[in-house]
Amino acid sequence: MTTVESLSHFAPEIVLLVGAVGVLFSDLVFRDKRLIGYSALGVIVVSLILIKALSVSEPLSLFGDFFLLDKLTQLFRVAALAIVGIAILLSLVYSPLSKLYMGEYYALLLFSAFGLILMSAATNLLMIFLAIEFVSLISYVLVGFLKADKFSKEASLKYLLFGSVCSAFMLYGMSLLYGLTGTLKVTEMSTALASAQQPSLVLTALVMIFAGLGFKISMAPFHMWAPDVYEGAPTPVTAFLTVGPKALGFVVLIRVLSGAFTPFFDNWTPLILVLSMITMTVGNVIALSQTNIKRLIAYSSIAQAGYILMGIATFTDLGIQAVLVYAVVYAFTNLGLFVVVVATSEKVGSDEIKDYAGLARRSPLLAGSMLVFFLSLAGIPPLAGFIGKYLVFAAVIKEGYYVLAVVAALNSVVAAAYYFKVIKTVYLQPPRDEDALPCPWPLRIALGITLAGTILLGVMPNDLIEFVQSILPLS
Amino acid sequence: MPQLEFLIKCGVYGLMGLGIIAAVGAVLLPNLFHAGLALAFVLVTIAGIFMSVGAEFLGMVQILLYVGGVMTLIIYTIMLTGRLGAKDVRAQNRQGIFAAIAAGFFVCWIGPLILKTGAWPQRESDSAPPLLSVEDLGMSLMTEYVFPFEVLGVLLFAVLIGAIVIARQDRPS
Amino acid sequence: MIIPLEHVLLFSLILFAIGMVGVLTRRNAIGILISIELLLNAVNVNLVCFSRVSEDPMAGQMFAFFVIALAAAAAAVGLAIVVAIYRTRNTVQTDEIQLLKW
Numbered sequence: 194m195t196t197v198e199s200l201s202h203f204a205p206e207i208v209l210l211v212g213a214v215g216v217l218f219s220d221l222v223f224r225d226k227r228l229i230g231y232s233a234l235g236v237i238v239v240s241l242i243l244i245k246a247l248s249v250s251e252p253l254s255l256f257g258d259f260f261l262l263d264k265l266t267q268l269f270r271v272a273a274l275a276i277v278g279i280a281i282l283l284s285l286v287y288s289p290l291s292k293l294y295m296g297e298y299y300a301l302l303l304f305s306a307f308g309l310i311l312m313s314a315a316t317n318l319l320m321i322f323l324a325i326e327f328v329s330l331i332s333y334v335l336v337g338f339l340k341a342d343k344f345s346k347e348a349s350l351k352y353l354l355f356g357s358v359c360s361a362f363m364l365y366g367m368s369l370l371y372g373l374t375g376t377l378k379v380t381e382m383s384t385a386l387a388s389a390q391q392p393s394l395v396l397t398a399l400v401m402i403f404a405g406l407g408f409k410i411s412m413a414p415f416h417m418w419a420p421d422v423y424e425g426a427p428t429p430v431t432a433f434l435t436v437g438p439k440a441l442g443f444v445v446l447i448r449v450l451s452g453a454f455t456p457f458f459d460n461w462t463p464l465i466l467v468l469s470m471i472t473m474t475v476g477n478v479i480a481l482s483q484t485n486i487k488r489l490i491a492y493s494s495i496a497q498a499g500y501i502l503m504g505i506a507t508f509t510d511l512g513i514q515a516v517l518v519y520a521v522v523y524a525f526t527n528l529g530l531f532v533v534v535v536a537t538s539e540k541v542g543s544d545e546i547k548d549y550a551g552l553a554r555r556s557p558l559l560a561g562s563m564l565v566f567f568l569s570l571a572g573i574p575p576l577a578g579f580i581g582k583y584l585v586f587a588a589v590i591k592e593g594y595y596v597l598a599v600v601a602a603l604n605s606v607v608a609a610a611y612y613f614k615v616i617k618t619v620y621l622q623p624p625r626d627e628d629a630l631p632c633p634w635p636l637r638i639a640l641g642i643t644l645a646g647t648i649l650l651g652v653m654p655n656d657l658i659e660f661v662q663s664i665l666p667l668s
Numbered sequence: 669m670p671q672l673e674f675l676i677k678c679g680v681y682g683l684m685g686l687g688i689i690a691a692v693g694a695v696l697l698p699n700l701f702h703a704g705l706a707l708a709f710v711l712v713t714i715a716g717i718f719m720s721v722g723a724e725f726l727g728m729v730q731i732l733l734y735v736g737g738v739m740t741l742i743i744y745t746i747m748l749t750g751r752l753g754a755k756d757v758r759a760q761n762r763q764g765i766f767a768a769i770a771a772g773f774f775v776c777w778i779g780p781l782i783l784k785t786g787a788w789p790q791r792e793s794d795s796a797p798p799l800l801s802v803e804d805l806g807m808s809l810m811t812e813y814v815f816p817f818e819v820l821g822v823l824l825f826a827v828l829i830g831a832i833v834i835a836r837q838d839r840p841s
Numbered sequence: 842m843i844i845p846l847e848h849v850l851l852f853s854l855i856l857f858a859i860g861m862v863g864v865l866t867r868r869n870a871i872g873i874l875i876s877i878e879l880l881l882n883a884v885n886v887n888l889v890c891f892s893r894v895s896e897d898p899m900a901g902q903m904f905a906f907f908v909i910a911l912a913a914a915a916a917a918v919g920l921a922i923v924v925a926i927y928r929t930r931n932t933v934q935t936d937e938i939q940l941l942k943w
Contacts, residue, residue: 196814210822217829256815297833304826311819319904323816326911327823333918334830337925340838346926349834353919354873358864361880364908365857368887372850373785375895377904394781673843680844684852691856694875695863707875710856714882717852720843723889726905730885733909738878738916745920746871749927760866767865771858782850800898805906813903820910827914835921837928 199255202262205243205270206310212236213303220296230285233299237278237306244271258378259320264664266314268517269444272524273309275642276437277302279528282639283429283535290427291340298338305331305437312441316452318367318377321445322360325409328438329356336426336434348425355418356408363405369398370453379452387456396460402449403464409442412502413472416495420479423491428538431487432531435494440520443501447513450505451667458508465506470600473499477607486534486544489611490527493570496608497523503585503597510665512588517661519581522569522650526578529566529643532636533559540630546615551624559630560619562640567612569647572605577650580658680720687713696760700746708739722799849890857883870926874919881912 200207216233223229244267252263260266280302284290290298308327315321333356337349371377373395374385389395407415423431454461476496483489501523504516534544536559541548553560569578582605589598632640650657690713693706711734718727809817856879863876885905892901 257812259815291838293838294833297829301826301830304822307822319816319900319907322904323819323823323907323911326915327819330823330827330914330918331830333922334827334834337834337922343929346922346929350870350922350926353915353922354870354877357877357915357919358880361860361877361884364881364884365887368884368891371888371895371901371904372891376897377900391781391785394785397778397781676843688852688855688859691859691879694879695859695867700869700871703872703875707878710879711882714886717849717886718889721849721890721893723892723902726885726889726902726909729906729909733913738913741916741920742871742875745923748924749871761868764866767862770865771861774861775854775858778854779851782854783847800902804899805902808899808903812899816907820907824910824914827918831917831921834918835924
């Protein structure tokens with residue numbers, strides 16, 4: 194489709210970009226800085242409405258072939274906007290952010306939503322690289338946004354150095370792929386790659402691309418940055434980072450693997466299989482000893498990436514469906530946890546788990562929500578996390594990867610141990626002081642959305658599963 | 669003209685050799701200011717290699733953007749963060765041997781694969797491959813590649829805002 | 842091409858390896874950023890050379906062009922962060938700021 198024809202389908206993104214610039218300049222007008230946040234929320238809502246109004250049934254190739262608007266993109270552009278929307282709701286309450294830079298902050302959040310959407314729609318190595326760097330560069334800045342906080346800056350530098358090296362490796366892999374196939378279009382690569390003289394060079398390129406994408410999804414051994422960055426970043430940004438780039442990283446991984454590397458299926462599945470087991474084990478075992486809630490969730494989210502990788506390892510239709518469902522479910526659950534974390538840290542002033550003692554008496558709503566989210570992460574029915582785990586395990590067992598299934602099951606037990614440790618602190622230990630914890634309305638909305646997602650997707654998963662089934666096979 | 673071709677060949681190999689020596693310097697020189705200059709030298713040799721393989725546009729972009737822009741930025745930051753070439757500051761950590769092994773392994777792994785791959789997908793006709801002129805590149809940036817080009821513009825705008833916020837010194841209020 | 846493709850590829854591979862050594866051994870954040878520029882330049886040499894033999898020569902040169910632009914953006918963000926850290930901590934040595942425990 195030509196550029197001009199494409200623009201009408203691109204309206205939600207254009208609104209997002211114009212809105213981002215508008216939000217940036219609204220800083221000059223609004224005396225009350227909360228209004229900037231509200232207008233950013235408005236931009237997200239308008240964009241979501243436009244997506245709903247413009248939904249198409251047939252896959253469209255916009256702007257030449259740089260933006261593939263298929264059902265997968267449709268699902269994840271809604272997800273990207275929802276994730277950033279909730280991050281904005283959290284930011285409205287989160288007080289350590291400097292009031293001086295609110296316009297820039299919300300503008301950057303909206304820009305990163307645009308970057309996430311580009312990631313979901315990229316089928317060309319150039320666009321994949323551009324979209325990933327788009328999200329990464331803005332994330333580096335957002336992580337360092339606490340101007341007075343030294344740890345925030347350190348996290349930002351660490352994130353940047355690690356991320357740049359990983360994307361340099363990914364680029365080297367991409368350049369080899371371009372040399373081997375003569376094209377940048379992922380969907381046109383598989384024939385040239387299948388007849389390549391040197392399969393081992395193709396696999397080398399693939400491993401190097403795993404380095405770049407593994408960084409985004411915090412796959413071991415590219416996860417080392419995650420705990421420090423998640424702890425040092427402003428909490429709303431942490432919430433965004435643990436779900437946004439991660440979920441979209443999986444989408445890119447699926448597109449690259451299904452487009453270009455299906456001929457080499459037998460070679461890379463064992464690799465993913467092993468990495469999946471390492472990722473979940475590393476995440477869960479280290480999480481056991483954490484005393485800071487943000488760090489605990491960081492390691493837990495590394496482990497969750499390991500579970501999602503199980504679906505990638507099978508790479509059957511069922512496996513890919515499991516990955517997509519799990520990614521959506523995980524996004525709701527993890528964002529919900531961060532709502533509780535922000536609400537608590539606003540009143541308590543720390544993120545240490547011991548300060549969560551007696552949360553149940555101080556705020557039954559927050560404690561109850563936390564319980565629901567942790568149970569969902571642990572995969573207890575009838576919550577949404579169970580559906581994700583169930584599909585992933587089904588895909589793995591159907592393909593006969595019993596070792597992986599056993600390792601994942603053992604890991605779930607370990608994970609349950611540290612989830613329940615937090616829940617025990619929240620419900621059984623006496624509170625230090627009895628003051629009620631307030632839950633301002635932005636957090637109530639965020640909590641409402643995430644709770645609804647976590648419970649409803651668990652009780653009635655059929656709509657989501659059917660939609661995901663209609664996505665496959667990818668063109 | 670075989671003599672001329674031989675001379676050009678020598679020139680390109682010479683550029684590569686100089687580039688590698690300068691790269692080693694950029695990585696190992698204890699004084700960061702010298703390392704920055706060595707990097708600038710590597711960038712210039714690479715611009716030369718671009719030109720020799722017929723990518724004049726990229727050669728110019730390399731010099732303008734990299735040598736002119738990025739290098740200025742790096743040198744400026746080195747000056748700003750001070751302690752230039754102080755003798756007591758070690759430049760390397762103690763992972764040198766480990767790093768050398770990793771790099772050696774990397775070269776020994778991919779090098780043979782590159783050498784063994786005899787047939788990269790060559791174009792069919794042996795007749796002189798079309799050199800891309802600056803005009804071709806400009807046209808395709810404005811037509812076929814207009815979408816990534818615009819996205820790049822948005823990205824640079826966003827990054828500029830971010831970099832200013834991060835680096836700016838807050839006035840004590 | 843004037844010289845065999847393989848030779849240029851080996852050159853870029855060695856450049857990449859040297860950059861790797863720098864990333865792993867430098868203690869100073871600016872030193873690491875310099876090494877990262879080496880890595881990206883190695884990639885660009887690859888892309889430009891492949892574009893000389895590829896079916897779609899435009900793609901390779903365009904990719905290299907975007908890599909250069911994004912490298913500049915990444916350097917801008919990286920150096921901004923370095924300056925900000927220097928302001929609060931008076932150091933940019935990565936192990937003095939407890940970073941990079943790899």
